[in-house]
Amino acid sequence: MPLHLIKLCVGVETLEDLQAAIARRQAGGGDRYVHTTRMQPKRSADLIDGGSLYWVIKGNVQARQRLLAVEPFTDMQGTGRCRLVLEPVLHATRWQPRRPFQGWRYLKPEDAPGDLGTSDGSDELPAALRGELASLGLL
Numbered sequence: 001m002p003l004h005l006i007k008l009c010v011g012v013e014t015l016e017d018l019q020a021a022i023a024r025r026q027a028g029g030g031d032r033y034v035h036t037t038r039m040q041p042k043r044s045a046d047l048i049d050g051g052s053l054y055w056v057i058k059g060n061v062q063a064r065q066r067l068l069a070v071e072p073f074t075d076m077q078g079t080g081r082c083r084l085v086l087e088p089v090l091h092a093t094r095w096q097p098r099r100p101f102q103g104w105r106y107l108k109p110e111d112a113p114g115d116l117g118t119s120d121g122s123d124e125l126p127a128a129l130r131g132e133l134a135s136l137g138l139l
Contacts, residue, residue, distance in 0.1 A: 002050030003043055004107040005067070005084070007035075008100065009055040015062050018055060019090050026088055033065075033088040039103060040082040044070040053086060054093065054107055061096040061113050065089070092116040 012018045025033060041047055052064040069085035096113040 001046070002109060003046035004051045004054055004064075004109065004112050005041065005047060005104045006054040006056060006061065006098070006107040007037075007104040009057045012057055015057060015090070015092060018057065018063060022088055022090060033086050034083045035086060037082050037084060037104060038079075040072045040080065041070055041104075041106075043106065052091075052112075053084060053104075054112060056098045059097060061093055061098055064091050064093055064112075064115075066091075
């Protein structure tokens with residue numbers, strides 16, 4: 001059974017900002033998209049068995065990227081770190097409110113928001129309106 005990670009997307013205001021950042025990093029060369037984190041997940045095998053990294057943007061889970069690999073390494077200062085190798089494709093999700101937290105957390109599949117496009121009609125709403133309705137607990 002796949003397991004997911006959830007992480008705050010610091011410095012990003014909108015889903016479009018995150019998409020632009022991914023595009024910039026991909027344009028810089030290389031065939032892999034990685035996110036470096038301090039701690040290595042102990043349940044790596046579960047994560048790469050169909051898991052995703054869910055991004056919290058401005059207090060709401062708004063997107064996910066599929067996890068392809070988890071690669072521990074030691075940086076030049078001798079500190080252990082971890083590369084999360086991600087699919088460069090960003091999948092917009094239904095908005096789900098989240099409180100701030102540090103680092104990343106595991107996210108069970110049953111707690112993960114669904115992708116947009118499996119519609120109840122809210123998917124067609126503008127992002128700003130969807131955000132306002134989500135903050136009111138109406139989505």
